[in-house]
Amino acid sequence: MAGGGSGTNDARIKTGYHIGEWGNPYEGGGQPGKGITTYALSPNRQNPFAGFLSKGLFNTARRSRNQFLYVVPPFVAAYFAMEWANSRSEYLNSKAGRAEFADEE
Structure with a gap:
């Protein structure tokens, strides 16, 4: 065809x-x-951990330090928001909280 x-x-x-x-x-x-x-390079000639201790650990520490202000503040804010929500929930479900908000339903 x-x-x-x-x-x-x-x-x-x-x-x-x-x-x-x-x-x-x-x-x-x-x-x-x-x-x-x-x-192409033969798998027998490759060294996958070449420079791991001398460069890899320091590079990981440097990159983590550079990202610290992007990662940590949102986690801190989320932690404090969850702490506030848990304490508020415990108060609202306690005897005092139910007595305070009993007439709002």
Whole structure:
């Protein structure tokens, strides 16, 4: 079929080699296109914890210190709001609170 119909695989053949499913040049043993550079490093040569103690901990501390004023004040405000709400709820459900607001229903 012309135009890449589902009857044949002719639409996927280009200049003598298979370009892969949906144009993926790496699938099916095809060659990558011109001008595409790929790099690879063997998993045996990688060191995922390189510089962790010398750079990672200090970088984490620096970034946390820089975000301190963005994170801590909302949590402090939420804590005090919850403390106030809990104490108010306890008062309103106590004997004195019920006696004070008994006539408002």
